[in-house]
Amino acid sequence: MMKFLSKVFSIVFPLVGFAFAVSCSNQQVVNKSSVVDYLYPKETVNVVEPSIPVLKLPIKLGVAFVPAQSSRKDGANIWSDNRALSSGLTETKKIQILSSVSAHFKKYPFIAEIQEIPSAYLTPGGSFANLDQIKTMYGVDVMALVSYDQVQFTDASFLSVSYWTIVGAYLVSGEKNDTNTLMDTVVYDIASRKMLFRAPGTSVVKGRSTPVNLSEELRGDSIKSFDQAAKAMIGNLDVELAGFRDKVKQNPQQIKVVKMESYSSGGGGSFNFISLLFLAGITVLVFLFRRKL
Numbered sequence: 001m002m003k004f005l006s007k008v009f010s011i012v013f014p015l016v017g018f019a020f021a022v023s024c025s026n027q028q029v030v031n032k033s034s035v036v037d038y039l040y041p042k043e044t045v046n047v048v049e050p051s052i053p054v055l056k057l058p059i060k061l062g063v064a065f066v067p068a069q070s071s072r073k074d075g076a077n078i079w080s081d082n083r084a085l086s087s088g089l090t091e092t093k094k095i096q097i098l099s100s101v102s103a104h105f106k107k108y109p110f111i112a113e114i115q116e117i118p119s120a121y122l123t124p125g126g127s128f129a130n131l132d133q134i135k136t137m138y139g140v141d142v143m144a145l146v147s148y149d150q151v152q153f154t155d156a157s158f159l160s161v162s163y164w165t166i167v168g169a170y171l172v173s174g175e176k177n178d179t180n181t182l183m184d185t186v187v188y189d190i191a192s193r194k195m196l197f198r199a200p201g202t203s204v205v206k207g208r209s210t211p212v213n214l215s216e217e218l219r220g221d222s223i224k225s226f227d228q229a230a231k232a233m234i235g236n237l238d239v240e241l242a243g244f245r246d247k248v249k250q251n252p253q254q255i256k257v258v259k260m261e262s263y264s265s266g267g268g269g270s271f272n273f274i275s276l277l278f279l280a281g282i283t284v285l286v287f288l289f290r291r292k293l
Helices: 002-025 035-039 091-106 127-138 158-164 166-171 214-250 268-292
Strands: 027-033 054-057 059-065 068-074 077-081 111-116 142-156 175-189 194-209 256-259
Touching: 027 035, 035 127, 035 142, 035 175, 054 059, 059 091, 059 127, 091 111, 091 142, 091 214, 142 214, 175 214, 194 214
Parallel strands: 054 256, 059 111, 059 142
Antiparallel strands: 027 068, 027 142, 068 077, 142 175, 175 194
8 A cells, every 4th residue: 555655646746746847937027118108197187189290390309218117927926016027128228229219210311310318317107298308308309209018928848847857957948938029119299299100110039948047048038039129110110201201291281390490401501602602712713813913
């Protein structure tokens, strides 16, 4: 009898332990920021009514990440805070992405200047009152708000049985990791509270890891996925901006465009300047010719 119980115990115990290990290793980490939560928080009493935008060319543009949210689900426990738990989206990485977005916008002649706004100047749920403050501080008229939503899934495969050995925990890649990322740039005219256009970008990264280096692998996958999503988003900016320009031409009553005196494509102003230089040159030649006489 004792031999039978011992044999049953030797079979059942590893299975129970394996099931426990699998259930504990299944987790979901969410790192996100939301333009909707930032501009239209639930605490907002007054409804924001957008008006007709009046875009003054050349545009003074601000670029910034909206405040982040993070949550993690591990078994029956769920908790959240404002830190990226395993995310590779550090402040340094945010600056790199904003620089890429800015470099893309700079090639357009209707952009006068671009200000990269640090995340610290955007308060969670700050809404348009916060954007008004940024407008005053940085002198921008239009804001490009960058948000993201990254979900990382970790599931233990059947190789996880090797975790019962020390070697398995270090060498066997029994954890399956999926990282899904959406990054989005939404462009708003601050004064009118009107969204002009948006450009999204997505990425999916699949990987494996051992239990020992799980956090390291998740962070690496996170960085890779953010880079891919940012690249796709920046590529879509051209498409969405072209569509927006067509919309302005077709519906001038919905979006008004005003060209400031400083905005010139090399027309009359350039001609007058060249003419003055030409006349000045003739005057100098006449003066020198008279002195020789």
